[in-house]
Amino acid sequence: MADWPHGYTRHVFDTLDSTLSEAARIAPGLQGPAWILAQEQTAARGRRGRAWSTPRGNFAGTLIMRMNGSPADAALHSFVASLALYEAFVEVTGKADAFALKWPNDVLLNGGKVAGILLETLGANLVIGIGVNLAHAPTPEQVEQGAVTPVSVIEETGVSVAPEAFLDAVAAAFARLEAQFVIYGFSPIRTAWLSHAARIGEVVTARTMRDETVGVFEDVDASGNLILRTPKGAVSITAADVYF
Numbered sequence: 339m340a341d342w343p344h345g346y347t348r349h350v351f352d353t354l355d356s357t358l359s360e361a362a363r364i365a366p367g368l369q370g371p372a373w374i375l376a377q378e379q380t381a382a383r384g385r386r387g388r389a390w391s392t393p394r395g396n397f398a399g400t401l402i403m404r405m406n407g408s409p410a411d412a413a414l415h416s417f418v419a420s421l422a423l424y425e426a427f428v429e430v431t432g433k434a435d436a437f438a439l440k441w442p443n444d445v446l447l448n449g450g451k452v453a454g455i456l457l458e459t460l461g462a463n464l465v466i467g468i469g470v471n472l473a474h475a476p477t478p479e480q481v482e483q484g485a486v487t488p489v490s491v492i493e494e495t496g497v498s499v500a501p502e503a504f505l506d507a508v509a510a511a512f513a514r515l516e517a518q519f520v521i522y523g524f525s526p527i528r529t530a531w532l533s534h535a536a537r538i539g540e541v542v543t544a545r546t547m548r549d550e551t552v553g554v555f556e557d558v559d560a561s562g563n564l565i566l567r568t569p570k571g572a573v574s575i576t577a578a579d580v581y582f
Contacts, residue, residue, distance in 0.1 A: 341506060343509055345371065346371045347372040350375045350376075350377075351377065352377050353376065353378045354374075357375065357376050361460065371402070372401070373509050374399065374402070375397070375399045375502065377398075377501060378394045393474045395474055396472050396473055397501045397504050397505070398468075399467075399468045400468070401509075403466075404462060414561075417527050417528065417558075417562060418512065418515050418519050419443070419455050422515050423445050426507035427447070427453075430497065430499045430504060431497045436448055440536045443455035447491065452488075453469065453471070471489065473491070475490040476488045485581070486582065524560060539554065540582075544566060546579075551568065551573050551578075553568035
């Protein structure tokens, strides 16, 4: 706890319906940014309402904080959070080359999905939900067809990490990166994120509810949009699921 970031509160529960739901419950009395950790969730969800498996031993955490700036600025916190996850993973495993960042909000370990991020707004608050497969990974049958295969930290690295220890690592990294974001803006976050990006320079598919775009992953622009190089030129994508 010596490295716990100043100004952030810490709430740890044995069991919750979901840390996102707990964030909504504490929002009215929020005095500053707060981390919420549950050792087990009974009603967790991921992006687009998808079920998220959170057995005991995995990390199920949410950060709730006041939004400062525009909704577009709030959306850029997915990059702050994913960088914080990358740094936390490296700290607890010592394996920097094993991890990569998948646009817009996943972390990969040896090419498999080890963590996901969900951003929501709640009144004047930004809520960042994070799930990490520390000890267990969903089976391929539990994820949608074509999605990246789930993996766990212990299976891929042999390192056992307790959820509370991981919370300490990711909270410290996030606080430092958030301070950088507030002072210097998105540019240094973007540069650091791109240095760890998965499949940059390779062909990927970006799929929305309406259509899909296939192209070479060329860049992430100053607004956090994915830039794909297609036969028709560069295409900017604001939100999508990316498939390899």
